[in-house]
Amino acid sequence: MIAELFAGVSTRARVLLVLLAVVMLAAPLVLDRYLVSVLILVCLAAYTGQAWNILLGFAGLLSLGHALYLGLAAYISAGLYVHFGIGPWLGVFPAVAVCVAVAALLGWLAFRFRIEGVYFALLTIAFAEVARIGFDHIGFTGGAGGFFLPVRSEDQGQWWNLRSGPTFFYYLALLLAAGAFLLCAVLRRSRLGHRWLAVREDPEAAQALGIHINRARMSALLLSAGMTGIAGVFQAFYANNLFPSQIFDISRSIDLILAPIIGGVGTLFGPILGAFVLAPLGEVLISITGAIGLNAPGTKALVFGLFLMAIIAGVPTGLWPRLASLLRLRSVGR
Amino acid sequence: MTLLAVNRVTKRFRGLVAVDNVSLQVDAGAMFAVIGPNGAGKTTLFNLIAGVFPPDTGTISFEGERIDRAAPEHICQLGIARTFQIVRPFAELTVMENAAIGAMLRAPDMDSSYAQAGEILRRLDLWDKRDRKAHGLTLPDRKRLEVARALATRPKLLLLDEVMAGLRPTETDRMVEILRGINREESITILMIEHVMRAVMALATRVHVLHHGATIAEGTPTEVTRDARVIESYLGAEAFA
Numbered sequence A: 001m002i003a004e005l006f007a008g009v010s011t012r013a014r015v016l017l018v019l020l021a022v023v024m025l026a027a028p029l030v031l032d033r034y035l036v037s038v039l040i041l042v043c044l045a046a047y048t049g050q051a052w053n054i055l056l057g058f059a060g061l062l063s064l065g066h067a068l069y070l071g072l073a074a075y076i077s078a079g080l081y082v083h084f085g086i087g088p089w090l091g092v093f094p095a096v097a098v099c100v101a102v103a104a105l106l107g108w109l110a111f112r113f114r115i116e117g118v119y120f121a122l123l124t125i126a127f128a129e130v131a132r133i134g135f136d137h138i139g140f141t142g143g144a145g146g147f148f149l150p151v152r153s154e155d156q157g158q159w160w161n162l163r164s165g166p167t168f169f170y171y172l173a174l175l176l177a178a179g180a181f182l183l184c185a186v187l188r189r190s191r192l193g194h195r196w197l198a199v200r201e202d203p204e205a206a207q208a209l210g211i212h213i214n215r216a217r218m219s220a221l222l223l224s225a226g227m228t229g230i231a232g233v234f235q236a237f238y239a240n241n242l243f244p245s246q247i248f249d250i251s252r253s254i255d256l257i258l259a260p261i262i263g264g265v266g267t268l269f270g271p272i273l274g275a276f277v278l279a280p281l282g283e284v285l286i287s288i289t290g291a292i293g294l295n296a297p298g299t300k301a302l303v304f305g306l307f308l309m310a311i312i313a314g315v316p317t318g319l320w321p322r323l324a325s326l327l328r329l330r331s332v333g334r
Numbered sequence B: 001m002t003l004l005a006v007n008r009v010t011k012r013f014r015g016l017v018a019v020d021n022v023s024l025q026v027d028a029g030a031m032f033a034v035i036g037p038n039g040a041g042k043t044t045l046f047n048l049i050a051g052v053f054p055p056d057t058g059t060i061s062f063e064g065e066r067i068d069r070a071a072p073e074h075i076c077q078l079g080i081a082r083t084f085q086i087v088r089p090f091a092e093l094t095v096m097e098n099a100a101i102g103a104m105l106r107a108p109d110m111d112s113s114y115a116q117a118g119e120i121l122r123r124l125d126l127w128d129k130r131d132r133k134a135h136g137l138t139l140p141d142r143k144r145l146e147v148a149r150a151l152a153t154r155p156k157l158l159l160l161d162e163v164m165a166g167l168r169p170t171e172t173d174r175m176v177e178i179l180r181g182i183n184r185e186e187s188i189t190i191l192m193i194e195h196v197m198r199a200v201m202a203l204a205t206r207v208h209v210l211h212h213g214a215t216i217a218e219g220t221p222t223e224v225t226r227d228a229r230v231i232e233s234y235l236g237a238e239a240f241a
């Protein structure tokens, strides 16, 4: 199946892809702890970017509340670990299941009552806001004061509990990013993927060709939510602290979607390229603003925003389509 | 054998009666044309058959089965495909992908969808443009793509809404030839709305004339073009295009 994926991909692109894989696999051997932590952010952003891209880039539904699934899964897996000793490899299942169930509820509401476009986006924000406010008041997971996973030295090395060093987290994040990329590549060629694209382009025309609009949209929503949930579990055990005001915040939802927007919505490489541009940029901005003593809150967000505006004004379809044609990577046919 | 039966169907939009108590029967294998002046209710009739909205009164049956409350995707699955008068290509997808999305309704997998799509694009003279994005096509090509995409779903009944509009005479003749081929070789029944009388006369086995939503005549092309009411309300104004 993997070989099939590369049918119609130019040799140039294959070489670059293999090169990227080798570099990413070898990175922790040569990079220091800090740079590895930056690469973890890159992989995670690429992963969540693919998940979100399925919804907007493939199925044409704009979610501005994906932090909901990140936060829900993070809290559920952390709660199960802290209170019941259930490790994340097991906890990920109920966590993802809840994300999928909540997404199903959201989808049912939206599709049943024909909430589309901007209103769909508003509904996703509303769901995330309800969760943010709700988790502020759930004492079981620490409420607004935050929820903390114990970091004990005797637990270190328990990879089965995700109590490991950065290298382990790095390879896990890389696996997620690579897996999401392959999954999206398969989906893009599948019947389901074609249904999504048709519904994205013109729901009424898709319907006239025998495609069930709401089923197509629902499947994209559930998959996207479930995938984002997995990132939430990772996030909980990587950061070891959760605050409703952070993980469910709209700014987190925006963070999740920047990589595919910068890289190119609806493309397979956009989320990856976007992640490579954005995560390091964030780090660079933090160190520069820190170095010149510019610690006013919002400086990073401001520069980030300006950068985003520049890219969107310059290449509205994202960096990847431009880069791909520069490198002459466009494949022919399907 | 009657493939499609529209029985005393009426559709109102607020005060306006867009389709007024219309009945028609399309026999299997026919080339059935619906003509009439602008606003006569032709496209509304197609929308009723295709399930975009249900009729206020009356029934529609396909192969003896009631379809007047069925959803559009279900009607397509049953074997009725339609084109849109105002074309609706999947703009950001290639011509090939557009056709393959139609073909995947009945193809066992995507490879055969693409293979079938390729055959249909050849048939519609779109093969050379298969890798272009649909938004880059000229209007005549978009009209062809509408037909290709609908045809790709392997329908028993093909609803064509003014696919000749905007074509030059030579292109019209070519489309006539293509449609005749589809009808004869694939034995696909065609129900078409057409203003281009040159095409209607060349193709139609039967013509149904609507005016202000109501039927004013039905018969063979020659019968209809001699009908006094048809000449007065439609042909007189539009002449033989």
Ligand SMILES: Nc1ncnc2c1ncn2[C@@H]1O[C@H](COP(=O)(O)OP(=O)(O)OP(=O)(O)O)[C@@H](O)[C@H]1O
Pocket: B013, B016, B018, B036, B037, B038, B039, B040, B041, B042, B043, B044, B045, B085
């Ligand atoms: N969805 C709708 N809502 C309200 N009115 C409509 C709708 N669709 C059609 N109409 C009205 O119904 C009448 C019939 O329109 P229809 O599009 O069926 O005509 P037509 O015969 O296809 O005309 P044309 O030759 O211009 O395509 C028109 O007056 C039109 O404005």
Ligand SMILES: [Mg+2]
Pocket: B042, B043, B044, B085
């Ligand atoms: Mg019309």
